[in-house]
Amino acid sequence: MSTTFDKVAEIIAETCDIPRENIKPESHAINDLEIDSLDFLDIAFAIDKAFGIKLPLEQWTQEVNDGKATTDQYFVLKNLCERIDELIAAKGA
Amino acid sequence: MRLEYFQMIDRFVAVDVGGRVARAICKVPLQSTVFEGHFPGYPLMPGVLLIECMAQTTGWLVSAVTGFTGLPALAGVKEGKIRNAVFPGDELEFEGKVIHDGSGYAIGEAKGWCKGAAICDATLTYRIIPYPSPELRAGLWEWAERINFPAKEFAK
Numbered sequence: 484m485s486t487t488f489d490k491v492a493e494i495i496a497e498t499c500d501i502p503r504e505n506i507k508p509e510s511h512a513i514n515d516l517e518i519d520s521l522d523f524l525d526i527a528f529a530i531d532k533a534f535g536i537k538l539p540l541e542q543w544t545q546e547v548n549d550g551k552a553t554t555d556q557y558f559v560l561k562n563l564c565e566r567i568d569e570l571i572a573a574k575g576a
Numbered sequence: 577m578r579l580e581y582f583q584m585i586d587r588f589v590a591v592d593v594g595g596r597v598a599r600a601i602c603k604v605p606l607q608s609t610v611f612e613g614h615f616p617g618y619p620l621m622p623g624v625l626l627i628e629c630m631a632q633t634t635g636w637l638v639s640a641v642t643g644f645t646g647l648p649a650l651a652g653v654k655e656g657k658i659r660n661a662v663f664p665g666d667e668l669e670f671e672g673k674v675i676h677d678g679s680g681y682a683i684g685e686a687k688g689w690c691k692g693a694a695i696c697d698a699t700l701t702y703r704i705i706p707y708p709s710p711e712l713r714a715g716l717w718e719w720a721e722r723i724n725f726p727a728k729e730f731a732k
C-alpha cells in the first residue's frame with residue numbers, strides 16, 4: 484500500500500515534471516523543488532482530488548504572512564504529508 | 577458583447593449554483609476596431625477572446641460558488657481548443673462548470689457553441705484574490721443585473 488508521501492511525490496513528479504528520485508520527504512516544495520505558486524495550485528488540486536480533502540492554503544498563507552508559522556511547516560513534504568493525514572483523519576472523524 | 581471593454585457576456589440564460597453550472601449568451605458585434613486588425617478584409621473573432629468568454633462565464637459562477645468573497649482571477653488555461661471560426665454577428669453560447677472549489681482557488685471547465693457546433697473548450701484555473709477595492713465589489717451588482725446573473729442571492 485502506498486504511503487501519503489508516495490502519492491504526493493507521484494503527483495508532484497507528474498504535475499511539475501520533476502524526476503521522482505529528486506523528491507524526498509525532506510524536500511521543501513518551494514526552496515528545493517522550485518515549485519512556483521501556480522504549479523502548487525495544480526498540486527493542491529491533485530491532492531484535494533486524490534485524498535478527498537481541501538488543503539487550507541489560504542489559512543496556511545495567512546499564518547506564514549502573520550509570522551505564526553514557517554513555510555517549512557507546510558511545504559517541507561514530510562510536514563505537508565502530516566497535514567494531509569490530519570485532514571484525512573478529521574474527515575473520517 | 578462589449579468587445580472593447582472586455583465585457584463579453586450579454587446575458588446568462590441558466591445559472592445553477594448548487595449544480596455548479598451556468599450558461600451564457602455572447603453575441604459578437606458586427607462592427608469593432610478589433611476586426612479592423614484581425615484581419616484586414618477578413619474579420620475573425622480572435623481565439624483568445626473566445627477563451628475570455630469561457631473565462632467570464634465560468635468566473636461569474638466561481639464568484640457565486642465562493643459567495644463573492646473574492647475576485648476570480650484567471651490563472652491557467654489548459655487543454656484550450658479553438659475548434660471553429662467565429663465571425664461578426666454570430667451568437668455564441670457558453671457553458672461553465674466549477675469542478676473544484678479549493679482554498680483560494682477554483683478549477684472550471686468551459687465550452688462554447690455557435691449554431692449548435694462546438695467552437696471552443698478549456699479547463700480553467702482561477703485564483704480567488706481579495707477585491708482590490710470595495711467599489712469594485714459594489715459595482716458587480718449592477719453589472720450582474722445587466723447580464724441577468726443572480727449575484728446578490730449568493731453574496732456572503
